[in-house]
C-alpha cells in the first residue's frame with residue numbers, strides 16, 4: 001500500500017486467496033444462528049457501541065483514511081463522522097424494522113423480516129470506510145453475518161473497523177474482513193453457495209460480473225456503480241452561488257466520486273457569465289498536502305489511475321481552465337474544465353478524476369434531454385429560482401439522488417442509489433434494510 005500523496009509505502013499485508021475466503025465464509029456461517037438470536041435491543045446496543053468507538057477513534061481512522069487514499073484530512077474527518085452516524089442510525093433502526101399484519105379470510109397473515117444469511121460486501125477505494133459502513137450497518141442490523149472485502153489499494157480502515165467491532169462486543173465470526181484481490185476473493189464470494197447476497201460498490205464493468213456470477217446461485221445483489229451526473233444551471237438561478245459550489249461537486253475527493261456532477265449543463269444565455277464565475281471559483285480550490293487542514297483536494301489514488309484520467313485530455317479537447325497541482329512525488333492532477341458537447345468522450349464516460357465537462361443547452365426540454373442522454377442515472381443537481389420548474393425537472397430526470405439549489409444529496413437517513421446502469425437497490429435510510437432482509441409471510445388460521 002502506498003500513500004498516494006508521497007508514493008511512500010505505508011503498509012504491507014498478506015493477501016487472502018480462495019482458501020481463506022472459504023474459511024471466512026464458514027466462520028460467518030457458524031456465527032449466524034447466534035447473531036440472529038441476539039435480542040433486537042441487544043443488537044442495537046452493540047451497534048451503538050461500535051458507533052461510539054468510531055467516534056472515540058475518529059482521529060486515528062481519519063489519519064488512516066487520509067494516508068491510504070490521499071484524502072484531505074478535513075474531508076476524511078467528515079467521512080468518519082458520517083460512519084459513526086451510520087452505525088447510530090442502524091442501531092436505532094434494529095427494533096423499528098416492522099413487519100405487517102394483513103387482513104385475510106379465515107385468519108391473519110403476518111410478515112416477518114428475516115436476515116438473508118452470510119452476506120459478501122465488496123467495497124471500492126474512493127470512500128473506503130464510508131461505503132463500508134453503508135453496507136455493514138444495515139447488514140448487521142438485520143441479523144446477517146458478513147464477509148467484507150475492501151479494495152486492494154485501501155484495506156486499512158476496514159481492518160481497523162473489524163477490530164473495533166470486536167471491541168464493541170460484536171461476537172467473533174459476525175464481522176470478517178478479507179484483504180485480497182477482487183478477481184480472487186471477490187469472485188469467490190460472488191460464486192460461493194453459502195453467501196446469500198453481494199453488496200457491491202464499484203465500476204459498472206465489475207458490477208456486470210457480479211450480476212453474472214450471482215446468477216449461478218440466484219444471489220441477491222445490490223449494485224452501486226458509476227455515474228455521469230449533470231449539474232443543470234438555468235438562466236434564472238443564483239449564478240454566483242451555483243458557480244461557487246460547482247467545483248466542489250466534481251473536484252471533491254479529486255473527482256473520484258460516483259456522484260461527481262461532472263457534466264455542468266448551462267443555459268446558453270448565461271453560459272459566458274457562468275463560465276467566468278466557474279473559472280474563478282475553480283482557481284480557488286486548494287490542492288496540496290492532504291495533512292494540511294486547509295487542503296480541499298489531494299492526489300489521485302494511483303499512477304495507473306492518473307494515466308486513465310489524463311487519457312481524456314486529448315489534443316482536440318477544448319480546455320477552458322487548468323489549475324495548479326504540486327510537482328514531484330504523488331499522483332497529482334489539476335482541476336480541469338473542458339468545454340464540450342454531450343457526445344464527447346469526456347461527457348459520456350466516467351472520468352473519475354478532477355475533470356468537468358461544460359455543456360450549453362437551449363431550454364428546459366433540451367436540458368432534460370441532455371441530462372438523461374447517458375447510460376448512467378445516479379445523481380445530479382438543478383439550479384433555478386422557479387419552484388415549479390425545479391419540480392418538473394427533478395421528476396423528469398432518470399436518476400436516483402437529486403438536489404435543488406444545492407449539491408448535497410447524500411444523507412444517513414435518506415435512500416441512496418441509481419437508475420439505469422448506475423445500479424439498483426438502495427443504501428442508507430430505512431430503505432437499505434430491504435436489501436439485507438427477506439420478507440416472510442405467515443398465515444395463522446383462526447379456525448376453532
Ligand code: NDP
Pocket residue numbers: 122123124125126149150151152153180181182183185186187190201202203204206207209224225226227257258350351352
Ligand atoms: P472496481 O469496480 O474494479 O473495484 C471495486 C471493488 O471490486 C474492489 O474491491 C475490487 O477489488 C473488486 N473487484 C474487482 N474485480 C472484481 C471481480 N472480478 N470480482 C469481484 N470483485 C472485484 O473499480 P476500480 O477500483 O478498479 O476503479 C475503476 C473505475 O470504476 C473507476 O475509474 C471508476 O470509474 C469506477 N468506480 C466507481 C466507484 C463508485 O463509487 N461507484 C468506486 C470505484 C470505482 P480490487 O481492489 O482487488 O480490484
